Amino acid sequence: MADEPLVLGIETSCDETGVGIVRGTTLLADAVASSVDEHARFGGVVPEVASRAHLEAMVPTIERALKEAGVSARDLDGIAVTAGPGLAGALLVGVSAAKSYAYALGKPLYGVNHLASHICVDQLEHGPLPEPTMALLVSGGHSSLLLAPDITSDVRPLGATIDDAAGEAFDKIARVLHLGFPGGPVIDRLAREGDPAAIAFPRGLTGPRDAAYDFSFSGLKTSVARWIEAKRNAGEEVPVRDVAASFQEAVVDVLTRKAVRACRDEGVDHLMIGGGVAANSRLRALAAERCERAGIRLRVPRPGLCTDNGAMVAALGAEMVARGRPASDWDLSADSSLPVTDPHVPGAAHGTDTGRHGGDHHDHLHELSKDNLYT
Amino acid sequence: MLLLAVDTATPAVTVALHDGSSVLAAESQVDARRHGELLLPAVDRVLAGAGLKLDAVTDVVVGVGPGPYTGLRVGLVTALTFGSALGVPVHGLCTLDGLAHASGLEGPFVVVTDARRKEVYWARYADARTRLTEPAVDRPADIAGHEHVVGVPAVGAGALLHPEVFPDARGPEHQSAAALASLAAERLAAAASGGPGGDFLPALPLYLRRPDAQVPKNYKVVTPK
Numbered sequence: 001m002a003d004e005p006l007v008l009g010i011e012t013s014c015d016e017t018g019v020g021i022v023r024g025t026t027l028l029a030d031a032v033a034s035s036v037d038e039h040a041r042f043g044g045v046v047p048e049v050a051s052r053a054h055l056e057a058m059v060p061t062i063e064r065a066l067k068e069a070g071v072s073a074r075d076l077d078g079i080a081v082t083a084g085p086g087l088a089g090a091l092l093v094g095v096s097a098a099k100s101y102a103y104a105l106g107k108p109l110y111g112v113n114h115l116a117s118h119i120c121v122d123q124l125e126h127g128p129l130p131e132p133t134m135a136l137l138v139s140g141g142h143s144s145l146l147l148a149p150d151i152t153s154d155v156r157p158l159g160a161t162i163d164d165a166a167g168e169a170f171d172k173i174a175r176v177l178h179l180g181f182p183g184g185p186v187i188d189r190l191a192r193e194g195d196p197a198a199i200a201f202p203r204g205l206t207g208p209r210d211a212a213y214d215f216s217f218s219g220l221k222t223s224v225a226r227w228i229e230a231k232r233n234a235g236e237e238v239p240v241r242d243v244a245a246s247f248q249e250a251v252v253d254v255l256t257r258k259a260v261r262a263c264r265d266e267g268v269d270h271l272m273i274g275g276g277v278a279a280n281s282r283l284r285a286l287a288a289e290r291c292e293r294a295g296i297r298l299r300v301p302r303p304g305l306c307t308d309n310g311a312m313v314a315a316l317g318a319e320m321v322a323r324g325r326p327a328s329d330w331d332l333s334a335d336s337s338l339p340v341t342d343p344h345v346p347g348a349a350h351g352t353d354t355g356r357h358g359g360d361h362h363d364h365l366h367e368l369s370k371d372n373l374y375t
Numbered sequence: 376m377l378l379l380a381v382d383t384a385t386p387a388v389t390v391a392l393h394d395g396s397s398v399l400a401a402e403s404q405v406d407a408r409r410h411g412e413l414l415l416p417a418v419d420r421v422l423a424g425a426g427l428k429l430d431a432v433t434d435v436v437v438g439v440g441p442g443p444y445t446g447l448r449v450g451l452v453t454a455l456t457f458g459s460a461l462g463v464p465v466h467g468l469c470t471l472d473g474l475a476h477a478s479g480l481e482g483p484f485v486v487v488t489d490a491r492r493k494e495v496y497w498a499r500y501a502d503a504r505t506r507l508t509e510p511a512v513d514r515p516a517d518i519a520g521h522e523h524v525v526g527v528p529a530v531g532a533g534a535l536l537h538p539e540v541f542p543d544a545r546g547p548e549h550q551s552a553a554a555l556a557s558l559a560a561e562r563l564a565a566a567a568s569g570g571p572g573g574d575f576l577p578a579l580p581l582y583l584r585r586p587d588a589q590v591p592k593n594y595k596v597v598t599p600k
């Protein structure tokens with residue numbers, strides 16, 4: 001439908017420079033420039049390396065996305081950008097670019113939440129999100145169970161990791177096994193040829209008195225590392241495929257068990273899984289199996305939309321426009337610890353409190369920007 | 376000609392508008408921690424102050440540093456994005472050249488800015504328009520005895536911070552986009568009339584340092600031996 005909002009989204013919270021363009025819930029372009037190869041030799045994402053790469057990739061990636069979508073920047077209804085959470089210096093490049101782009105084009109700016117974007121991206125794959133949506137977000141940076149009655153205004157954290165993120169555990173075990181970085185894809189591949197029941201690794205925080213929806217992967221990581229070291233110290237060969245499969249099983253068992261339980265407890269009959277770890281084939285398979293058994297409809301976007309990308313930011317931005325949410329101010333900050341309860345960062349004049357600036361300030365800026373260009 | 380100049384390579388967030396013959400409007404705020412928040416509202420106010428809109432801009436000028444990384448990138452990505460959205464060229468200038476131009480000095484001098492971590496960015500100038508050396512990053516003590524540094528004026532906050540090394544330290548302390556815009560206007564005018572001076576730097580950051588990145592030590596054994 002041509003009257004659905006056309007929005008460009010910019011994502012730079014970690015090591016991917018992503019620019020996506022959507023019309024409503026239809027994906028038009030998803031351009032990504034990744035600096036992952038530059039981080040590989042460090043065994044993890046190096047913030048300054050990521051920030052430098054974002055600056056170089058920013059404008060070319062915007063231009064590539066526009067070309068791919070076959071739309072003119074002047075026809076956009078808004079520019080959305082990840083305002084947080086993420087790496088501060090990396091976020092700042094995207095936020096600065098989005099602001100100047102929106103200002104130059106005379107379009108409203110929407111600073112949105114990275115986690116809410118991970119959920120909203122599924123609209124591009126499976127249509128409008130049911131309300132409320134239950135979401136399990138798992139990546140190298142986050143492991144959260146979220147309940148979203150309204151993805152543009154009401155996202156509630158049910159649980160999160162108390163130590164390592166799920167993806168981080170994959171990276172660390174891959175390092176112990178000398179498999180390189182990132183660890184997720186290689187462990188997934190090796191695990192397919194291994195026995196997931198070969199080694200009984202612990203399931204963190206699954207005792208009767210443990211927090212029902214929180215996660216812990218630090219103990220699992222230590223336990224796997226100890227097991228491997230014991231083998232090495234005994235001069236035995238490490239059964240890499242069995243270790244990968246058993247470790248992976250421990251992670252996805254806990255993730256899916258808690259997610260299904262949250263759905264049941266909250267009376268939600270579908271589950272959305274997003275984030276880079278959602279690309280894991282065993283997580284997808286086990287979630288499908290358990291959801292089917294529990295009568296829960298599973299929604300998992302294709303792997304390319306699960307990892308960080310600009311399309312997810314555009315998807316949430318389009319929803320902000322469609323629901324008439326207020327735009328952000330020109331002094332929007334990059335907030336590395338933006339709470340998950342803030343799906344977006346509305347301008348001061350629209351905040352629930354009186355805010356740092358008076359309403360006049362905001363109106364003044366938007367009055368100027370409205371007829372700033374091309375109108 | 377309408378130049379929009381921005382520079383965020385130093386603690387100053389500075390914006391100016393220049394029509395080829397004079398500065399129409401300019402603004403500077405010194406706040407090393409809020410470049411990202413301050414720059415765009417400043418651009419908006421400078422344009423409003425001149426009664427102009429962004430689409431009238433014909434050239435974007437940006438200070439490319441050297442400067443501490445995070446703030447430096449704000450000005451660069453803003454300039455590059457404006458350039459792309461407006462379809463106008465983006466000209467890079469060494470940030471130190473703006474301070475040199477603003478000093479108006481006729482004889483040899485150095486420009487010195489604060490590089491943090493007890494270091495300074497600096498370069499030598501023959502006069503306010505002519506830089507003699509590539510910008511460098513050094514500890515002040517290491518350039519104290521330099522034959523071209525001893526006895527010459529030293530301009531900028533980095534010089535004022537280290538009077539023991541730069542006894543003739545003087546202002547301007549902070550970068551101004553107005554000076555950067557004036558310098559760019561001169562160079563563009565010279566180039567337009569067929570003379571030399573149209574040389575700009577690419578709009579790429581001058582970091583002068585490698586990224587801080589430690590290759591992690593070999594995997595740390597968790598089992599006590």
Ligand SMILES: [Zn+2]
Pocket residue numbers: 114118139141275276307308
């Ligand atoms: Zn993410």
